[in-house]
Amino acid sequence: KILNTTQCSQKPGTSVRCSSLIDPELVEKLKAAKTPEEVIDLFEKAETKKDEEDKKAAEAKKAKEAAKAQGGSDDDNKPLIVGVTACINGIAHTYMAQEALIKEGKKRGIEVRIETNGSEGVKDKLTPDEIKRAKGVIIASDKKVDMPRFDRKHLVNRPVVDGINKSGLWAGIYKNLMNGISHMLPFVIGGGILMAVSFIVENYMGGPKTPAFVFLNNAGNLAFAFMVPVLAAYIAESIGDLPALMPGFVGGYMAAIVNGQFQVNVQAHTTSPAGFLGGIAAGFIAGYLMVGLKKLFAKLPHSVEGMKPMLFYPILGLLLIAAIMFYIINPIFSGINFAITHFLNGMGTGNLVLLTTILAGMMSIDMGGPFNKAAYVFASGAFANDPHSATAAILMAAVMVGGMVPPFATAIGTTFFKNKYTLEERRAGVSNWVLGFSFITEGAIPFAAADPGRVIPSCIIGSAVGGALVGLWHVGVPAPHGGLWVSPLAGNIGGPSHILFYFLATIIGSVVAGLVMSFWKKNVKDDPNE
Template sequence: MRIIDLLNENGIDLNGKAASKEATIKRLVDLMDESGNLTDKETYRKAVMAREEEGSTGIGEGVAIPHGKSPVVKEAGLAAMVVKEGTDFAALDDEPAYLFFLIAAPEAANNLHLEVLSRLSTILMDEEFRAKLIATTDIKTFLKLIDEKEQQKFGSETKKEIQDSGRTYQLLAVTACPTGIAHTYMAAESLENKAKEMGVTIKVETNGSGGAKNVLTAAEIKAADGIIIAADTNIEMARFNGKPVIRTKVADGIHKPKELIQEMLDGKVPIYHGTDEQSAAASSSDEQESAGRKIYKDLMNGVSHMLPFVIGGGILIALAFLFDDYSINPANFGSNTPFAAFLKQVGGTAFAFMLPVLAGYIAMSIADRPALAVGFVGGMLANTGGAGFLGALLAGFAAGYLVLGLKKVFSKLPASLEGIKPILLYPFFGILIIGALMVFAINPPVAALNAWLSMLLNNMGTSSKVILGIILGGMMAVDMGGPVNKAAYTFGLASLATGQYDIMAAVMVGGMVPPLGIALCTTIFKNRFTKKEREAGLANYVMGLSFITEGAIPFASEDPIRVIPSCIIGSALAGGLSMFFGCTLMAPHGGIFVFPLVGSPFGYVIALLAGSVASMFMLAVLKKPKTDQSEELKIA
């Protein structure tokens, strides 16, 4: 449902008068009624006021979006009002509101009002756009501005609308990162913004943790001049057969959008030829990926599928210890009480999938679906055979290349046997051979290596562990979600699986510091940053506390020489202090939300604060005050 479809000229007032909050809402309800959307405006007004009692819908920046859901609403609609002199609406930033949108949704409309609210909030984040809406005196212009902005931000609503309007895109893109959280969407935003700046139309599909969004249609792919793939995991490629395709890492989508777009516009990009299977096997000539890059993508494909099992299961196991009573039976700690036993059973079941899923999806990334079962079995054998995380990694790669070899061997069979290959030949011979490899070749030496590493870590003195914490904490800030960061995090996961909980604590606190240090610096040393940077800094409080290191990337991209060293120093300090205070963490993710599960929580908070403050001060020293900010700060 598009915003422009919900607005009626009779429901828009561009010359509203300043009044109390109640009077403003009454005027908006009157406009909604004049649009013909209500059967009983008083009942609807009470629904809107009841929503306001839960919390103000004045979202700040001069905008308020009151809303109500009621049986008296005939059909979904919007009313809009501009109060040019501003009015007090108890907004979250305590500033007057100038721009009002009232949302009405029928009782049976599910979460339609939330979808409209989300869209409005998104387009109204643009300060220049808000100013244009407030300044306009013509209703048709007001509607046109909203329509253009919504089209720009969200594109056409459906495939049919695209076909009906004849709208096509010059370029298409797909972004994806291993965790599917921050890098995916930052790369999409970077490509969209740079394309707009260059006068190029682009649509970006995001393959995030919640699945693919803004999915590219067959019609769009056919009409586009080319496709940019900025991804660190494998994606569906067969749909791009016969089109010019650039394949690169997700970081390039964030840092080099102009170069990628220009390369496509210059017409120097080779045509992609291949199926998903060929793509996975790296047999198409136009990929031109290095061996290291290919290995990293295959590894990250396994890690990205593994993380939900690790995080969900790991936190449940940690909660089992939190809610258990140690005194009942120390030997059975974690399962002494029924509730704790339930948490540990469910969490342990989920956590047990970690190694098979890791190996299975590494193998699938290499040799497509026929390798999945072979990889799963290899990962399970690594789990039961003591080879652990490292063994599962080796099992995944061994299974993938084993299946590639089987494909070549069986390619000489008659075409009439093609159907039995994936259901009989590949799984039977693949599982048999990977079983022999794991039991006789991989598990024994890797299990011995794991035992030696575990003994080494257990026998480490405080000073050695502090050094390890400094190294791991610093690694978390080197590339903030990139290969070095992921290497430290996967080491933490592997240690978590073997009971080295202090390592996971150092890794997580090191990853929390970069966004928090930047956020503190933008708050306390405001004259080092532009207004836009200060606003972005506020979001870093949430990202840092949630253990999303990627929040620091926009700042690191703009000023890497100053930002990255500052973050590394703070993260290394935090990791070292976490080890020094003997902090432990049994949960593999969660940031501040899993602090109740931290061992030595007081020391952990000290480590986090010390690292964040150190990053803040170092960044403040390295960054010079912006000479043109004084007047802006007075206004702010």
């Protein structure tokens, strides 16, 4: 239960939701709690109270709809704002943003209804009547949202990540890319970890002919085979809506295979796939192709409107993306992909240390934002191109160490330098031991938000140190996620076990960040709430 509370799990049967953590009344009671049992009891009561409030709200909504149907009065004259919240992982930020918007609405005397697009799918779905009555719409999302239903409404559209609020064109590109990555991640994580476990079986339980190894490795490889096609498909769908999904998927599949496997007797033959980068290009090209086709057919007679999604878009979309990928993108990106792979595999220690230092440091710049995702995507892309590459495993280890440092650093600081942190921060720091162990960088966000000038630079320094040690010691982890839980895999590809060095790189980087941060911060006042 404590683990579920810490990770803000949304699974059925769990007794707490992340949104409870921003209830001031609950926070005050938690501060006064003396035992773990009291903490759990408080969360359970808060959840029960929230469920009762949701039930009453649902009943009130039904009663209002019934009254309206009978010609009675309702609260239609009261201002209503509707919105959608969604983050990449669909856990913490999605629900905390929903709760924060609703609370702010209450303060201003405005009714607020927020739909969430989280790890369990769409919750609190907005009705057509609510959208029709709404005075405005707030979208706080890093993923694709069903937007046509909000046509002709005043709209505020912001990603969950604050770092791209004022970035113009980049914001749209980032959101489209993140839509692809959010759908791709389950394939990367599930497939990558099963493959990693298969390597343990291979090394310690009988070799490559063991049935367990064959099964796990094949299952992991099957998931990986869908990674680039799914990435491209949902980038395209984010840009060109549902008609772009199929061309994006086919373009991504073509990027994942060698052109020679495409049985056409032409000279555009390549010897390596376009890979991850080619898949990204395929997604954007397919998406904008569909946008162009929609504009091209916009003035066709209304009588052929039904033929567009069923005939024109799929046939022309497939034809165009296949031609572009085969004759242009694959030949270009296969060369780029080969060059990058060759460069990474041929890196000397000096260049490798520089790269792992940069990647690990990027993980702490915005703790889940564009820089963090860029580093992770680069490492996971290299790993996807060649899961058996020792260098790719080292890059994965670097980004994981870099991502674990911020929560560990705040946990260290709040544990050993209590006079530098408020009571609320010290309580939050306890959960960051678990979040750090699990490679959940976002645990440090509250600290960074409260004191960005000290916390972020300190974490960047610590993450960079940890990343440098990973490159120096050639620590490889052939898994795309898992933090220290996957430490038994460290170094199992291309060399001896490096479990100890994996732990040391994480510990040293975290201690450096924790010390810099804590010595830099000023003592807090006696009243922890001031």
